[in-house]
Amino acid sequence: MARRTVLLALAAGLAAVSAIWMLQGLPSGPARGFVLGLRAERLAGLVLVGASTGIATILFQTVAANRVLTPQIMGFDALYILLQTLLVAALGIAGFAALPVWAKFAGEVGVMALLSSLLFGALLGQGTRDIPRMILTGVILGVMFRALNAFIGRVLDPNEFAVVQQASFASFSKLDATLLPAGLVLTLVGGISAARMAGRLDVLALGRDSAISLGLRQGRFVPMVLALVAIMTSVATALVGPITFFGLIVAGLTHGMMRSARHADLLPAAALIAAITLVLGQLGFERLMGQAGFLSVGIEFAGGLFFLFLLIRGRIR
Amino acid sequence: MRLVPAGLAVLALLACASLTVGAASVSILDATRDPRAALILMESRLPRTLAVILTGAALAVAGVVLQALVRNRFVGPETTGTAESAALGLLAVSVWAPASPIWAKMVAASLAAMAGTALFVAVIRRIPVREVMLVPIAGLVLSGVIGSVATFVGWQTDLLQYVNAWLMAGEFSGVLAGRYELLWVAAAAAGLAWFAADRFAILGLGEGVATGLGLSPGGVMRLGLAVVAVVTAMVVTTVGMIPFVGLVVPNIVARVMGDNLRASIPAVAVLGAVLLLACDLLGRLVRFPYEIPVGTILGVVGAMIFLWLLYRRPAHG
């Protein structure tokens, strides 16, 4: 079947890209082992973040019945940056830096998952009744969080502000390897949960009336999906920081490539495409352009362009 | 037109209040006798008050013109890539011809803003009209794309701080006599919009209708773009981008007065000035004698007003 072929091709693509990542320009001698280890860690991080974001975005778009929304656009990223600002304001630079990595990660995932569940629940809880209003609300809330963030930023001194600035851009070089196991577990659990929901997600995608008629318990199912979205998005963001349009690109590419509406196909495809995009992107930035830190800017740029391209071609509805 | 006289009265009140609020306690009445009071009034308070009024009015009118051009209520100069383009233009001039006189910089910013807005309109035309929500989302993405370019260039050239100030922190605390006069240009552009109001309103009915009535849709579109671009460029350069005014005020006025632009533009201008002046006053009073930038206040207040508008009645087209 064509779908299987595409999935296999994607998996092969990821394998190929990973191989290049690990082996390209490898130094010989004693440094080799060290570099391999480092690259393996970074690769794991990229794949994790990609898979989490890809899966979460597909889930979110099914619940929102809309292909142009993502958790990030709906205010998630702004909420995250606000949280960082509040942390720095409350703890100061020294306190912020002294936070044990574990605690910060767990705390961030917990708080963000809770807050964003509330946010998405409030926005999407009424079912997909008034989509335009819900979209706008998310966008407006995002702007509001950013304004609040700017306000609190005024309270910080320039050094503190610089720290917050750092936290506002996703950077794959700041991924702490000790978080990888936890991230891996969370992503795996999330992915498996999503896979088990695939059938019900297909029914949900038929629209509210049809889903209810077929006996899907919307009131219980939708919050579950949103909670999963919140957790997976929080994990990805807590690991490397926010990349606003990444999920959008991945979702657009996934739907474009997989001419299928079945979540059993979409979810793995999204995870693979996201991982490949991140690894390729980081490859380009690091090895071709020589700067490690600005993948997120590049993704915003390239991703945004791609989205507009899809829009113009009429591929997004 | 009841809005206009009432609005003007409120505006006058707020203006008087604005003239009296400030770090130095100065009474207006003393101005004729006390040279120091007169100085503060003429060099700082009055220019600032005028700047706020001009900006509020001009931005609101630019918003209403933009909404007519794009035939969508949910756009404003901050969600179309216009502000980001203006910033990019400023960046370009600052990098390549840093010694240019101010008027050259303004021209560069305006041209860049026009190009950015034209790009936005070109993208929007490819979206089916019934997909109302795709328009602001596309605008957001375009803003993000252009913004990422501006950020990247800013980072490379060490002008990132300026970029952020242009794009995010709209504030009037730096306004002195001799530093704000460009806003009169913005106001003049807004005035031009009022003269051409009927054309914009007709264009808002569709190109077919416009042609049938003997208008050149392309010509009206270019005029509208010029107005929006000039206003945004002047505002961004002088005080930085102020969110929400161009988005919220036209919507409020349209609810009361409908879309007859010739009648509603004066109301939009007055209400825009009132809103901005009220928020500016709030920013000056909340933590007296420190100031909170009006962009921040609006980010919160504007968001709340817009949400109230959205949820006050069931779904509005």
Place this chain on the structure above:
Amino acid sequence: MIRISGLGHRIGSARILDDISADLPRGALTALIGPNGAGKSTLLRLIGRLETLQTGQIALDGRDIRHTPTEALALRMAVLGQQTAIASRLRLRELVAFGRWPHHRGRPRPDDARIVEDALAAFGLLDLGGRFLDEVSGGQAQRAYLAMTVAQDTDWLLLDEPLNNLDMAHARALMARLAELVREQKKSVVTVIHEVNYAAAWADHVVAMKGGRIVARGAPHEVLTSGILTQLYDTPVEVGSHLGRPLILHHA
């Protein structure tokens, strides 16, 4: 039988349904007719639990729908609302296959595939089974939704204006099919119908609504009279006869 007692419904400050009580017979084709804004769709949606019940009670074959799990209801009644565009890119066959979901909950059996093919055939869609929803005409998509509802194989079918988008031939074919389901397979159908003549020609039971109330109910020849219809639609209506059934003349 569907027993409705004391049903009331408001949206905001507007009263959509006002103290509705009725019994909808089992094993019959019931048509809900009335002018725009009468509350027909709302009534149907409330029965199909697509909207939340505010006041009153609805019992489906003796069970209160408020207290019956939705999964159980899905095995007893299939609801077709007025369709809005689906974001999903589905082939017709896949859409119809969803009708079996309440039965297999994600684990389809060979029987299910057969029922799906039967449903496709019944609506003349076998050739189009592999096409995507957004590639077929509005009428063909509508028939696909109907096939899905039929594939759900329930005692009760609730249809909200199913004839929308259907040309004459397909509209007649659908009504014939529904009548056949009632006659041969002992199903019960409740359908909102806009064009009164279809109710006249095919319904066993007619419920006429206006302004949120039921103004008449009974067999077609009892309800579809010149007097009642003129009052119902606020326009002069004459009633003739065709093939032993009322023929409503409202066009000129």
